[in-house]
Amino acid sequence: MSSRQSNLASTLHNLDGRNYGNLKQIRGRYSFGPVTVFIDRVQADPFASPSKVRVRVDRADAKFPLDLTTDRADRIAAADYLLRAGNEVLAKLDQRALILGRPGQEVLERTNILIDDAGFEARLLVNLPARGRRILGHQAADILTRDLPDFAERLFLFDRWSDAPAGRGGNTHGPSAEGLTDHVRLHRDQLELRSHLGEAGLIGLVGNGAILPRTSGDSDLPMKSSDAVAFTSPPELEHTVELSSGRTVTGMGIPRGVTVIVGGGYHGKSTILRALERGVYPHIAGDGREWVISDPTATSIRAEDGRAVTGDDISAFINNLPSGSDTRFFSTTNASGSTSQAANLVEAIEAGASTLLIDEDTSATNFMIRDERMRALIPAEREPITPFVDRVRPLLTEQGVSTVLVAGGSSAFFEVADHVIALDAYVPKEVTDQAHELVGVTAADLETAPTGSDPHTGSDSPAAPSFIAAPRVPTAKALRPASKTKTARAKGADRIQFGHDFIDLLAIAQLVDTQQAAGVAEALEYLAEIFDGRTSLTQALGEVEDTLDAEGLDGITGHRDHPGHLTRPRRQEIAAALNRYRELQLER
Known part of the structure; x- marks a missing residue:
């Protein structure tokens, strides 16, 4: 049931000073000209989770360009732009009680802003004011009947937008037509480039000029360009894409296969891997990683001591345990470094990953490699772990799973790598031939090595089993414990x-x-x-x-x-x- 602005304001003024629980009576739908306000949930007391409120404007009133807000992917980008612009609007209103939510550097599908055929909607959280447990009705009226409709009009009435140019991240001083257009077009280009990866036989591309370092280890914001080394592709791996928008993107293409990234400490190895991890998502302009585009299924794999594992088939990596545990259906409440990394890997493949991203710094050494002296001292039949170095190529040839691996302390993966990239002060160089020469392997050896064998020795690795495990089927009550009474x-x-x-x-x-x-x-x-x-x-x-x-x-x-x-x-x-x-x- 609709009511006029004056009705909600009058109710809130009358509730001033009364017990907070009385606010529940304001739930409902209210009309403010072109803006409809829905008060869906009212917090039980001032210290509970904020109230849930929506504002909506019909498409006919909003008058947004159809070419930017009709396609599903465009709507995701436009909603992301509006979310960022909406926070600018709230800042200009100096209204802290209204919470729209703050996005990070990625452009993702969210519930904060909804664009559909009928119109535009913002879902906000609202901290309705109180003194102790008494309603501050006059302040609540200002928030819900003045500031909230004003916010919706500034954000969703396209005719009211300024023509201020877009700044970093898509906007600086509220929404603009130019900012929206640029944001949507960048998103389109990133998606088109991602679709090109598979056609070109690539699992990733790092654009020339990218700023990969972040300001600090606990920030996702880019380092100032004056302090960072802009990325430049080695000539041997340079790849250029002409997009339908007319934009040309050039950068380092990472082919399907096994790619090893090496270099000294603090020279940028892990930084490029982190960028590829985040490259599964589109990024905003100014992030520095707009043109770091990865296989959308790429998954980071690491050791994770202490995690629970349920029914994983890790037998391709760990078998014949002295305890007699069945590693074809392996369960534990406290996984070791090697069993946890094996579980993480097979679970990633089960979930559809076709690219693995691995850093030796966060890996279990005995899961990754076993050097010749250790192989000589401990016979293969007495070692239950078949190291990843012996499985990485069968993963590629049997499952089509590529790997990007950062290595700083071992050359073991040179023997199985299709490409080796060395980073020197954040500058990449293609050093595959030198790396293969050091270990006595050629590209032809990689093509002809028997499945599951070490291409260098040709004999030390056990035969590779199939990586296709039997489907895991959760029970009907797998996520319905008797003790669970609230939603996750x-x-x-x-x-x-x-x-x-x-x-x-x-x-x-x-x-x-x-x-x-x-x-x-x-x-x-x-x-x-x-x-x-x-x-x-x-x-x-x-x-x-x-x-x-x-x-x-x-x-x-x-x-x-x-x-x-x-x-x-x-x-x-x-x-x-x-x-x-x-x-x-x-x-x-």
């Missing part, structure tokens, strides 16, 4: 509360913010509805992805009026969270 929720960016348990996300490097962790939590709730004791984990992830593609994040939240602030996760991160749930149960 993110606790920061690195933890999800699931019933009485907590799922640790700290090692999942490609989760970029708290809103994405919240998206994972919603996906877990959706998976709970899918699991029936017959549907495999892979099939269930496919169903989640299909729903997200067809209906957006609202599809997995049951189309709640205001789902909160969520960011879409990849299926890889949803799977990673599920796999770390300690109470996960599978059919045998």
Whole structure:
């Protein structure tokens, strides 16, 4: 039921000084000219989670260009632009009670701003004011009947936008037509370039001129260009793409296969790997990594001591344990460095990863390599771990899984690498021939080496088993513990509360913010509805992805009026969270 602005204002003025619980009566729909305000949820007390409020403007009133807001991908980019511009508008209004949510450097699908055929909607959180537990009704009236409609008009009425040029990140002083256009077109170009990777046989491209270093280890903002070395591709790997927009992008193409990145400490090896990790997402202008584009399934793999593992087939890497444990269906509540890294790897492949990103600094040494002296001292039949160096090429030839590996302390992977790139003070050089010469291997050796064998010795590695494991099928109650009475929720960016348990996300490097962790939590709730004791984990992830593609994040939240602030996760991160749930149960 609609009511006029004066009705809501009058109600709030009359509630001034009364017990906070009385605010529940303002729930409903209110019209303010072209702006409709929906008060969906009112916080129970001043110290509870903020109230949930939406503002909406019909498309006919908004008058946005159809060519920028019709295609699904364009709507994601336009909504991202509006989210950033909306925060600028709130800053100009000096209104801190209204929370729109702040995005990071990535352009991602979120629930904060919705663009559909009917119009434009912002979902906000509102801290309604109080003194103690008494309503400050006059201030609440100012927020909801003055500032909120004003915010919506400034953001969603295209005719009111200024013509100020767009600045870094898409806008500087509120929205502009030029800023929106540039933001959407950049997003289009990035998606087109990503689609080109597969056609060109590449798993990544790092654009010339990219600024890869960040301001600090705990910041995702780019280092000042005056302090950073801009990236320049080695001539041997340089790749140029002409985009349909007329833009030309040139940079270092990373071909499918095994690529090893080497160099001295602090010369940029891990920096380029971190950029490739984030390259699975589009980035805003000015980030420095706009043209770092990766295979969208690329997954970071590391050791993770202490994580839970449920029913993974890690036998391709670990077998014949002295304890007699069956590594074809391996479970533990406290994985070691090697078993955790093996689990992370096979789970990534199960979730659809076709590129692995690995840094030796965060890897278990005994999982990665075993040198000749250790092989001589400990016979292969007495060592349960088959190191990754012996499996990396079968992963490529049998599964089509490429690897990008950072190595600073061992040359072991030179023997199995298609490409070796050396970084010297952030400047890359192609050194494959030198690396192969050092270990006595040629490119022809890599092509003709027997499956599962070391191309250098041709004999020391055991025969590679198939990497295709039997499908893991969660039980019907896999995500329905009896003790769980509340929905899953993110606790920061690195933890999800699931019933009485907590799922640790700290090692999942490609989760970029708290809103994405919240998206994972919603996906877990959706998976709970899918699991029936017959549907495999892979099939269930496919169903989640299909729903997200067809209906957006609202599809997995049951189309709640205001789902909160969520960011879409990849299926890889949803799977990673599920796999770390300690109470996960599978059919045998």
